[in-house]
Amino acid sequence: MTDxxxxxxxxxxRALLHRIAVAQAEGRTPSLAAGVVRDGRLVWSGARSMIDGHAPTPDVQYRIGSLTKxxxxxxxxxxxxxxxxxxxxPLARHLPGTPADGATIAQLLAxxxxxxxxxxxxxxxRTDGSxxxxxxxLLEPGAAIKHPAGRLHHYSNPGYALLGALVERLRGEPWGEVLRRxxxxxxxxxxxxxxxEHPHAGGFAVHPWADVMLPEPLTDTGLMGPAGQLWSTVADLARWAAFLAAGDDKVLAxxxxxxxxxxxTGPDDTAWTSGYGLGLQLRRHEGRVLCGHTGSMPGFTAALWVSDEDGLAAIALSNATTGAGTTLVATQLITLTAExxxxxxxxxxPLPEVDEELLALTGPWYWGTSAQALRLRADRGLELTSLAGGARSSRFRAEPDGTWTGLDNYYTGETxxxxxxxxxxxxHLDLGSFVLTREPYGPAPVIPGDVDPQGWQAF
Known part of the structure; x- marks a missing residue:
């Protein structure tokens, strides 16, 4: 046992250790290792093992399956x-001749x-890549396409093998070497x-009706590697979680x-409990929106989730084909820490300096009769809030040309x-063709379609 x-x-x-101890015991997994990241740093790691007095450290490798994606x-x-x-x-523009020629790169990612x-x-x-x-x-001739492209989310492991081949084609070297460098x-x-690479866990299948185990093969999946080949550790995945939360200009902004x-794509369920972005799974758990990914390969399961709102992330790794529930464990480690x-x-x-021109833009504005408020944020950013509530509140990033770009909600990407x-x-302010003025429908000349020349009237 480590803590x-x-x-x-x-x-x-204690609460975190208890959670993984229950998962290891009830899931009947040879070992389970986990970690919690707060504000970019690994602040807790723990492990449980079937061997008394011995448990994996945060430096022991596990296979992480689809976290590779x-x-x-x-x-x-x-x-x-x-x-x-x-x-x-389309994939064919860079990697022609595959059954996915017409699929876009974004569609493959998602x-x-x-x-x-x-x-x-x-x-x-469970078989060698040779x-x-x-x-x-990688795809069955004549049966590679199961659904019209772009219609729905249908998870495809060969799709990520093709993305790995795309990386190799454009970089001119194996994707694993590109990844390392x-x-x-x-x-x-x-x-x-x-x-x-030593030290690493061995993968096992645990019999569903008896407490006995069967070693799983450790295969090199070859061209399918981009779908789930990687091995990693709690310590390394803590660094990955920190990167997914904040980015790093050395790697990706x-x-x-x-x-x-x-x-x-839209969610598969009306409750919005799950979704998928560009290579990242999305999950809503007990009111928290999480991003990350799960993974499984014969002998191993893995999960990594990030909660941006809480500044937390969690990792759970096991060396059993089924049973450990690492997806739920990782989400609950976040919940426990946050609670x-x-x-x-x-x-x-306060802001370090005052920009009088920006300060003059703050306060109430009107889109027609809808009251808005503009607030000045750090780094010359602005925040537009509907005073009546609603989903059209947005934050805006300042651009070098003196405009601002919407960062969220209705105005995402708008200028x-x-x-x-x-x-x-x-x-006035122009927001994606919407005109915001200091008075409702005034001054008249800037209002699209003009206003009645008699102005506001009593009826």
Missing amino acids: QSDELLPTTR TFVAVLVLRLRDEGLLDLAD HTAGLAAETPGPWWE LRPGLDD EVLAPLGMDRTTLLP ADSLAEMRRPA HEPRLPEPWR LRVVRAADGTVS
Whole structure:
């Protein structure tokens, strides 16, 4: 048994350890390792094992399965940010000759390309990649497309194998080497590898009706590697969680990561409990919106979730094919930490300097008769709030050309401009063609369609 911590309260540490102890015992898994990240740092790690007095440290590798897809997605977004591809490009523009030629790169990232969920037999997760030596072997001829592209979310492991091949084509070297150089090394993740490196856990299947185990094969899945090949540790995945939460300009900017977190398709359920972005799973658990991914390969399950609102992330890794419930464990580790130690708000501080022109823009504005309020934020950012409530409140990022770009809700990506009169005074604001004025429907000349010349009247 291990229980390492930094700054968490003893009651919190006990609650976290209890949760993974229950999961290991009731899930009948040989071992379970976990960690909690707060504000970018691993503040707790713990493990339970079937061997008395011995449990994995945060440096022991486990296979992380489909968590691999989050790494592949970051590689693809890097290519996009460098201008080497557009997410709207069909795959054939860069990697022609596959059954997914017409699917866009964004659709492959979001599992909306309509591709088959798995390769033709035998089951790729338990067989050597040499059985699928070419890209043509990853999808069944004539049966690769299961749904019209773009219609719905249909998870596809071969789709991510194609994305890994896309990375290789555009970089001119194996995707694993690209990953090591461009992502893992800059983030200090030297214990994340394509094949296991000592110390690592062995994978097991536990009999469903008896307390006996069967070793699972440790396969190199070859071309299917981008779908689930990676091995990693609690310590390395803590660094990955911190990166997914805040970004790192050495690897991928925060704006691109925010794009990955946005739902690419509508939710599968009316309660919005799950969704998918560009390589990241989305989950709503007990009122919290989480992003991350789960993973499983024969002998292993894994989960990593990030709660941006709480500044928390959690990792859970097990070395049993089924039973540990790592997805739920990781979400509950976040909940437990947040409940025991709610995030402290940042202290209020005044702006370091006053920009009189920006200050003059603050206060009430009107879109027709709808009352809005504009507030000045740090870094010359603005926040527009509907005084009557509603979903059209948005934050805006200042741009070098003197405009602002919407960051969330209805105005995401829309441009806010200050329009000045001939004498230089502010006439109105233009927000994606909406005109905001200091008075309801005034001054008349700037209102689209003009206003009745008699003005406001009593009837």
